[in-house]
Amino acid sequence: MARDYYEVLGVPRTADADELQEAYRRLARRYHPDVNKDPAAEERFKEVNEAYHVLADPDTRARYDRFGPDFRQIPEGAERAWAGAGARGPGSRPPGGAGRSRAFDEEQVFVTGEGFDVDLEDLLGGLFGGRRASGPMAGADQEAELKLTIEEAYRGGRRWVSLAGLDGQRSYEVTIPAGVVDGQRIRLAGQGGRGTGGAGPGDLYLVVRIAPHSRYRLEGRDLHVELLVSPWEAALGSTVPVDTPGGEAKVKVPAGSSSGRRLRLRGQGLPNPRGQPGDLYAEVRIMVPPKPSRRERELFEELAKVSDFHPRRGR
Secondary structure, three states: OOOOHHHHHOOOOOOOHHHHHHHHHHHHHHHOOOOOOOHHHHHHHHHHHHHHHHHOOHHHHHHHHHHHHHHHHOOOOHHHHHHHHOOOOOOOOOOOOOOOOOOOOOOOOEEEOOOOEEEHHHHHHHHHOOOOOOOOEOOOOEEEEEEEOHHHHHHOEEEEEEEEEOOEEEEEEEEEOOOOOOOOEEEEOOOOOOOEOOOOOOOEEEEEEEOOOOOEEEEOOEEEEEEEEOHHHHHHOEEEEEEEOOEEEEEEEOOOOOOOOEEEEOOOOOOOOOOOOOOEEEEEEEOOOOOOOHHHHHHHHHHHHHOOOOOOOOO
């Protein structure tokens, strides 16, 4: 007997869409063949994938809740016949029960619906080893993570992506939009699970995950970067270069800037094809010579003598 889909995902029957998605992502990361080499993990991954794509669709979930694991054998319209039979039919299961009830009696039960007659033994006999109904079933949508650097997310472009699937390694040429953000999904139509009975395949969704960067910190479309300046550049003011994913830019450091001051470069963050681009924030960080020369030391000593600046005053 197939396991209950709610049990597979570890969620209650009242779980909403967010709870289902969270459970699916957690389990998919744990059992995906790319990360889990246990021979049993592949079957577990297939089970999790199947459970999620049934419960994530409201219509399919409603049929599953009513008819249980064999809901695909119930033709469309049978819900009315089931409702007409209610709890009066021999061996009928309670609404919402995904587990099997005791088998129907040997006699055939007929229910007259709205303009049609339904033989429940014919419709539901397949559930208990008798005749079975079958039909085309569209393939399930699938998800995989696509890891990008900040530079790749900034520029976009085309690249080949290889993914391990149940039928082996597959490669896809993916168009990455410029300015794609973490969590954004890129759809590859018709590249998901295979359909049955002539039905079309599902779609493959690549979920963008932007990797941490040694220089930049990303918040939405805004970029944050440290701006290293000398004491005299910070004290006197200057224009200094700063690296961005789009190339070198110039930032004006106002006179009297201290470490921690944020300077905004409007529109220098990630592009946005549908609106305003992000900004780049350069945070001033004052650096001193690690080994001052004799002359540098003399000048710093002279400055210490003549300056009345006290950075800790008032704290």
